[in-house]
Structures are given as C-alpha cells and as structure tokens.
Amino acid sequence: MDPNTPSRSGSVASQAGSQAAMSVVTDPTTISSIGSEKPPLVKFQTAQILAQTIDATEGDVLYVQDVTPQVYDILDKYRESQGRKFRFKRFYPQQSLLIITIPTEYHEYMHRRLDHLITRQMMIWGWTGIRGWGNI
Secondary structure (H helix, E strand, O other): OOOOOEOOOOOEOOOOOOOOOOOOOOOHHHOOOOOOOOOOEEEOOOHHHHHHHHHHOOOOEEEEEOOOHHHHHHHHHHHHHHOOOOEEEEEEOOOOEEEEEOOOHHHHHHHHHHHHHHHHHHHHOOOOOEOOOEOO
C-alpha cells in the first residue's frame, strides 16, 4: 500500500523506511506525506479547470476539496466523456474531498514490467491460457 492510500477504516497506513515515517491520521483532509513532498491540494471550480490542473500537476496524486456527491458524478461523467486516464482513488463525501491519481510514465512502465514478469512466470509454469480466451 502506498503511504498516501487510506485503509478501509479511513486512516493512512503508517510506513517506515529510510525517510521519516508517516503518522496515522483518521481525517483524510490532514493526510501527510513522507518527507517534504506533499500532494497538491486544490479547490474544485469546474471540470475543465480541474482537467487543466491535472495536466499541470507534476506528481501522481492530487487532492481536490469542495467535491460534493453531485460534483463527483459530474466529474465522473466528464472524465469518461473526455477519455481521461486519471482515476478517482478515494472520495470522502463527509469531507468533500476527492483524491485523484494520475498515471505517470514511471507508473505505466512499472505496470508493463509487472505484466511481463507475471506472463513470463506463467509460461515457465506451463500455462497455456484460459479456455475460450486463447493463449496469452
């Protein structure tokens, strides 16, 4: 689990490493990051402005305030209609907070690498595919 991912209970996973460990928080509006790198926090204005903000974001996560359930539905439809690749990681209606993850080049590379390693291992095991799906 990445350090910014709330658990099912809404708290943030505590993770130790060579950097400073995160503290466990139950309020998603106070989620802190490891080190000095903090995800950008923006207030929702319009779907178009949010899309521009996402395009300008250098990291892979964005926190959006003032997102009501109605706004969430609008954003979901907008995202689908525009074919956008970002995804809604978590939505906290009580706090009107939406956490968006943005695929980066590194993120996509890691997915391809993982897919390759899994496929290779399954071929070593002699897997030939799932009936009706053909061989992979």
